[in-house]
Amino acid sequence: MGLEIESRPSELPHIERVWRSRSSDVARMTSVATSHWELVFxxxxxxxxxxxxxxxxxxxxAPVPGDATFFGISFALGTSMPHVPVSRLVGGNVEIPDVTRRSVWLKGSAWHVPDYDNAExxxxxxVREGIVDYDPIVPAVLDGTAPAVSExxxxxxxxxxxxxxxxxxxxxxxxxEAAVLIQEGVPAQDVVHLLGYFDQPHLARSLKRYVGRTATQLSAPDAAEPLSLLYKPSSPTPA
Known part of the structure; x- marks a missing residue:
């Protein structure tokens, strides 16, 4: 009951994570802030x-349709669609029309609908057909080895x-990352020091803004309004 979520990482550099979920007897969830764009069916x-x-x-x-199944591909930072700029998608979405269980139209061609096991x-x-592109400067920035160009x-x-x-x-x-640590039982005061927050009020404001929960609420999950997919990001944190 509620929102069952399963996810896995990917060996493909264009993908941050692949996930699937099923809803039952839940009408609403809290959609956690994310830096990644996604393709969702x-x-x-x-x-x-x-x-x-x-x-x-x-x-x-965010509303959740009852008794529904979901599948999503979360794309890695630096992966983008040249024909749909990511900047136009922030905080929003674009519906893909004419989708069936077997096919989806992308850039004028019919594609088999992907699933959890064949997302790669x-x-x-x-990538081959130019629907997504990858800017290598983003992972370079993330790991601190950006080329010598202006800030x-x-x-x-x-x-x-x-x-x-x-x-x-x-x-x-x-x-x-703070939310995951708290869910794992790490005390809030320890999370403050581990992740470089100024103090516990600073951590509390961050959690409320980006996760929609307090540390106490994260320690006792609300089945009536579950969180969306929450995991420690695999991408490095930019300096």
């Missing part, structure tokens, strides 16, 4: 739908590829 009452979901700069409530093959084709150029390309500033990504990643 879902089936409800026999109808299949798909959409591109942009990065979410803060936590927000689907994304590899997206303004780095920031401009980072925002163009991710839709967010380095500072926003840093805050989102830190809050998500």
């Amino acid at each position: 879902w089936e409800h009452d026999g109808q299949v739908q798909a959409a591109v979901l942009g990065p979410e700069p803060k936590a927000s409530p 093959a689907f994304v590899r084709r997206m 303004r150029t780095l920031q401009r390309r980072f925002v163009a590829a991710t839709g967010l500033t380095q500072g926003a990504v840093r805050q989102i990643h830190r809050a998500r």
Whole structure:
């Protein structure tokens, strides 16, 4: 009952995570802030739908259709769609029309709908056909080895590829990691020191903004309004 979520990492550099979920007897969830855009498919009452979901700069409530199944591909930072700029997707989404259980139309061609086990093959084709692109400057910025160009150029390309500033990504990643640590039983005061928050009020504000929960609420999950997929981001946090 509630919202059952399963996820896995991927060996493909274009993918941050692959996930699937099923809803039952739940009408609403808290959508946790995320720096990644996603391609999501879902089936409800026999109808299949798909959409591109942009990065979410803060936590927000979201409706959940009952007895529905979902499948999503969360794309790695630096991966983008040239024909749909990520900056236009931040906090929003674009519906993909004419989706069936077997096919989805992308850039004028019919594609087999991907699933949890073959997401990588689907994304590899997206790369081959130029539907998604990858800006290597973003992972370079994330691991601290960016090329010797101006800070303004780095920031401009980072925002163009991710839709967010380095500072926003840093805050989102830190809050998500803090939430996971608290759910694992790490005391809030320890999380403050581990992740470099100024103090517990600073941590509390961050959690409320990006996760939609207090530390106490994270320690006692609310089945009536569950959180969306929450995990420690695999991408490094930008300096």
